[in-house]
Amino acid sequence: MADYTDNALLASIKALNEVVLPAVDPSDPLATEQLRLVAGFLKFLRTRLPQVHDRNRFELEHYLALGERLAGDARLVSPQVSQRLDDAIEDARSLLRSRAVSVAELRSAAAALSAPISGLVRVVADADPGLRQRVAHAVLVDSKRWVDMQRAWFVVQGFELHPDELPPLDEALRISLSAETARG
Amino acid sequence: MTNDSQAIDKGMTDAPASPTLPWTVTEADRNAPSPAFIELMRDRFPTEREADHMLTRKMQRRAGPPFSGASFEAMNGYITALLRDKVSGEFRLSDERWFSGGASKIQMGFTLHWNEPGVGPTATQLVARMEPAESLNSTSRLREFELLQAFAGVIPVPRVYWVDPDGTWFPEPALVYAFAEGTTKPRAVQGKVAGIGTNYGPELRKRLVPDFVEYLARIHTFDPGHHPFAAFDRPTIGTTQSALWQLNRARRIWEEDRGEELPLMEVAASWLARNLPTLDRVSVVHGDYRSGNFLFDERSARITAVLDWERGYLGDRHRDLAWTTAQQYGHWSEDGKTFLASGIAPIAELLDRYQEASGLSVDPERLRYYTIFNCYQIVVTALASSYRVVRLGKTHQDVLIAWIEAAAFGAMEELRRELEGER
Numbered sequence: 001m002a003d004y005t006d007n008a009l010l011a012s013i014k015a016l017n018e019v020v021l022p023a024v025d026p027s028d029p030l031a032t033e034q035l036r037l038v039a040g041f042l043k044f045l046r047t048r049l050p051q052v053h054d055r056n057r058f059e060l061e062h063y064l065a066l067g068e069r070l071a072g073d074a075r076l077v078s079p080q081v082s083q084r085l086d087d088a089i090e091d092a093r094s095l096l097r098s099r100a101v102s103v104a105e106l107r108s109a110a111a112a113l114s115a116p117i118s119g120l121v122r123v124v125a126d127a128d129p130g131l132r133q134r135v136a137h138a139v140l141v142d143s144k145r146w147v148d149m150q151r152a153w154f155v156v157q158g159f160e161l162h163p164d165e166l167p168p169l170d171e172a173l174r175i176s177l178s179a180e181t182a183r184g
Numbered sequence: 185m186t187n188d189s190q191a192i193d194k195g196m197t198d199a200p201a202s203p204t205l206p207w208t209v210t211e212a213d214r215n216a217p218s219p220a221f222i223e224l225m226r227d228r229f230p231t232e233r234e235a236d237h238m239l240t241r242k243m244q245r246r247a248g249p250p251f252s253g254a255s256f257e258a259m260n261g262y263i264t265a266l267l268r269d270k271v272s273g274e275f276r277l278s279d280e281r282w283f284s285g286g287a288s289k290i291q292m293g294f295t296l297h298w299n300e301p302g303v304g305p306t307a308t309q310l311v312a313r314m315e316p317a318e319s320l321n322s323t324s325r326l327r328e329f330e331l332l333q334a335f336a337g338v339i340p341v342p343r344v345y346w347v348d349p350d351g352t353w354f355p356e357p358a359l360v361y362a363f364a365e366g367t368t369k370p371r372a373v374q375g376k377v378a379g380i381g382t383n384y385g386p387e388l389r390k391r392l393v394p395d396f397v398e399y400l401a402r403i404h405t406f407d408p409g410h411h412p413f414a415a416f417d418r419p420t421i422g423t424t425q426s427a428l429w430q431l432n433r434a435r436r437i438w439e440e441d442r443g444e445e446l447p448l449m450e451v452a453a454s455w456l457a458r459n460l461p462t463l464d465r466v467s468v469v470h471g472d473y474r475s476g477n478f479l480f481d482e483r484s485a486r487i488t489a490v491l492d493w494e495r496g497y498l499g500d501r502h503r504d505l506a507w508t509t510a511q512q513y514g515h516w517s518e519d520g521k522t523f524l525a526s527g528i529a530p531i532a533e534l535l536d537r538y539q540e541a542s543g544l545s546v547d548p549e550r551l552r553y554y555t556i557f558n559c560y561q562i563v564v565t566a567l568a569s570s571y572r573v574v575r576l577g578k579t580h581q582d583v584l585i586a587w588i589e590a591a592a593f594g595a596m597e598e599l600r601r602e603l604e605g606e607r
Contacts, residue, residue, distance in 0.1 A: 029284035030581065037583045066447070114445040121450035125457070136451045140604040143448045147597045154590035159380070161511055161594055 009046045013039050044156055054173045056106035057096075058149055063113035064092045066142045070120055073135055078123050085116040145175050214440060215576065216247035229436035231429045232417040232497065234324050239433070242322040243440060250577030251317040256280040259292045263312055263360070266353035270346055273299040279309075288320040288494070289313050290580050293363055309363035310345065315356035318578035320569050320585055322437075323494035325349050325357040326415040331468070331493040332361060334411040339399040340364075340489050366479025366488035380591070381515045382475040382527050391485030393529050393537065396478070399490055400508065401542035404467040404501040416498045424460035426499040431456050431557065434564050442568035443575065452560050452599050461500065461550045469504050471495025474513040475526045505546060506554035509534060512562055512595055552602075559599035566592035 016039040024031050048055075067089050074082040092109045095101055121139060124132045149172040155163050166172070213221050222243045226236060260277050267275055275298035283291040296308045315325070329347035336343060343362040348354045369382050384392060408418065419426035435453055470493060477492040507513070509525040517524055525531045535546050570589045574582045 028282060030282045033284045034581060034583050037587050041583070041587070111444060114447060117447045118445040118450045121447050121454060125454040132454070136454070136603070139447045139451050140600055143600055144597075147448075147593055147600055150593040151597060154593060157587065157590040159512075159591040159594060161515070 005049070006046060009042055009049075013042045013046075016042070040157075047156065048153065051169065051173060053103055053106075055149070055153065056103045056110070057101070058173050058175075059146070060092055060096065060106045060110040060113070062142065062146045063110050063117065064089060064096070066138065067092070067113045067117055069138050069142065070117060070135060073124070073131060074116070074120050076131065077127055078120070081116050081119045081123055085113070085120070088112040088116060145172070148172055149175075209439065211443075214246075214442075214572065217243045217440070225436050225440055229432035229439070231433040231436065234327060234415045234417070235429070235433050235497075238322045238324050239436060239440070242318055246318065246576070248317065251579050254290050254292070254314075254580055256292070259290075259312060259314075260294075262314075262354040262358070263294070266346060266348060266358075266360070267296075267298075269353070271298055275299075283311065284581075288316075288323075288579075290316055310360055311342070311363050312354075312358060312360050314354050314358035315351075316573075316579040317356070318573050318576065320565060320573060320579070320588075321494060324415055325359045325494075327496055328493045329359055330411070330413055330415055331496045334406070334413070334468070335403070335490075338406060339402050340487060341493075342489050342491070364479050364489035364491075366481055368476050368479060370482060380474075380476060380513055383515055384475075384527050386518060388482070388485055389524065389528050392480060392487070393534075395480075395485075395487040396526070396528050397534065397537040397541050399478075399487060400470070400473055400504065401538055401544075403470050403473070403490075404504065404544060405542050406468050408466060408468055408498050413498065418466055418498050419463055421463050421466060424462055426463045426466075427460040427553070427557075428457075430497075430499065430503065431460070434557070434561050438564045438568050441564070441572040443571040446563075446567075448596065448600055449560070449563060452556070452603060455603055456553075456557055456560060459553060461502070461553045463500050464547075465501070465544070466498050467501040467504075467544075469497050469499050469501065471497060471504070471507070473504050473508050473526075474510075475528070476513075500550065500554070501544060502547065502550040503554045503557070505535065505538065506551055506558050510555070510558055510562075511598055512591060556599060556602050559595040559602070562595035563592045563599065566590075566595070 016035060021032070021035055021039075024035055026032065067085055071082070071085055071089060074085050088109070092113055095105060095109050117139070121135060124135045148166060149169075151160055152166045152169040152172040154160070155166060155169075160166070209221075222240060225243070226240060230236070231239075260280065263277060275296060277294050277296060279293070279295040281293045283293055290313070292312045292314075294310055294312065296310050298306065298308070300306050300308065313325075313328075325347055326349040329344055329349075332341050332344035335341045342364040344359065345362065346360045348358045351357050370384055370388060373383060373385070408416070417429070419429065431453070438449060438453075470490070472492050472495045473490070477490070478487050479489040479491065480487045509531045511523070513527075514523055514525045515527055516522065522530050525534050528534065529537070538544075539546055566588050570585045570592075573579055574586045574589075579585060
């Protein structure tokens with residue numbers, strides 16, 4: 001099936017580089033720099049657009065897995081955080097079992113999970129060291145896949161100092177984190 | 185946990201129906217902050233007075249319009265208004281041009297034809313450096329002005345002429361200083377965004393090392409008691425005050441600017457608050473001493489000007505040392521085996537030379553603390569502040585700032601890895 005959106009992006013990049021850029025006043029470094037960046041963003045977008053949904057699903061699965069791991073600790077320290085987290089876990093599970101889920105729904109559900117998880121980290125800052133360390137460890141260990149995925153997503157922008165240690169984006173996005181999701 | 189960190193976490197526990205619970209901060213709070221929200225941030229994250237002033241100003245103006253573009257005509261009007269109050273006699277401006285390279289301020293070069301006191305009729309090449317509607321870094325032009333004044337004759341810095349700290353003549357705070365000769369990168373090298381990761385090449389980098397180290401040593405050994413530094417607070421030696429001020433400033437910006445919750449950042453903030461280092465000596469901290477922030481003469485390999493003092497403060501030299509040697513600002517050598525801090529020299533060599541030049545010690549523990557803190561700061565700037573200013577269209581180069589967001593994740597992985605080893 002023809003992809004007319006990708007075609008339009010391709011044409012836009014060509015127009016910027018071959019028609020607009022030569023017409024820009026070379027003595028205006030801001031205009032030149034920003035034009036190159038716009039063309040670069042469109043090129044980046046071409047490579048990433050097909051995976052936007054997968055990326056948002058990955059993020060929700062990441063926060064769901066982390067939330068499930070921390071739910072027991074949340075019950076120990078804060079009924080308010082715990083209730084919020086349990087509700088968000090339930091909503092996320094339900095959403096991930098649905099056949100058609102929009103990007104907006106995935107993003108909203110991920111945000112609903114990350115808020116009480118962050119809240120839990122704040123609450124346990126004053127709790128006993130064992131509990132604090134357990135929560136911190138869970139966040140740090142589980143965040144690796146999430147950070148790696150973000151680094152793989154943006155690697156083409158050239159800031160990455162260790163690109164060789166990253167999985168390919170397809171692989172980074174395939175990593176399933178939630179046993180519950182897998183069951184769904 | 186220290187008393188200080190308990191204080192800054194006050195209000196973040198699950199007190200019933202508390203309006204300060206983290207998830208009650210909404211996009212509306214951040215995009216159009218109420219006076220109560222602004223005061224809450226000030227109360228929760230006390231920091232230096234000038235930093236507080238600039239951050240408060242940022243939030244008070246946040247709901248204002250996006251940046252609508254700068255023109256030579258408008259900039260000339262602001263500069264002319266300033267000069268009418270500052271300069272006697274006739275003057276005119278010419279040769280206006282924009283500068284790129286930085287990620288936060290509007291910079292216009294121009295020539296001022298005037299009767300300079302003590303010189304006579306002359307043409308002076310100047311740069312006007314002005315905030316956009318909201319900058320990536322809400323820093324103080326007054327501080328930048330004072331630092332450039334203080335270091336004139338100590339190390340090469342652009343001569344500074346006038347400051348508009350609160351936007352009396354310009355629509356935003358601004359600074360006018362002399363154009364400095366030199367380049368931020370070798371002619372044969374493609375420019376990098378904000379000069380991050382510039383590769384000077386094997387020969388040039390060796391020749392740049394002496395000046396690069398010597399000037400950092402001179403900054404850190406400069407006696408701040410010899411200059412008024414009216415816009416600076418001086419932290420107390422033997423306390424954690426200096427580190428806490430910086431942490432609170434960064435945490436406040438994270439709360440005010442971010443577009444999402446990141447549990448990893450909460451873990452980092454908690455660790456940083458529990459491990460505040462004690463200050464052993466008050467130094468001037470440049471705040472952004474790295475490749476891209478100095479000019480040099482390619483033929484002589486001498487540094488001609490140290491730039492971008494906007495993040496400067498009085499505090500712990502280890503903050504600068506960790507920044508200069510950060511992963512984010514260097515690159516690997518040609519053989520792929522050695523990491524070159526700021527593209528200049530291996531970290532160990534740089535620190536050895538620094539200790540020799542300054543006579544100051546380098547404490548590995550404090551260096552590590554500030555390495556972790558700097559990673560936290562980079563994420564705050566590259567992810568939180570970038571997101572907010574771009575979302576609200578606040579600058580003259582939103583697209584460049586959006587590009588920088590990608591730089592956050594390398595710093596985040598370094599942060600994560602350091603803390604995972606710590607636990």
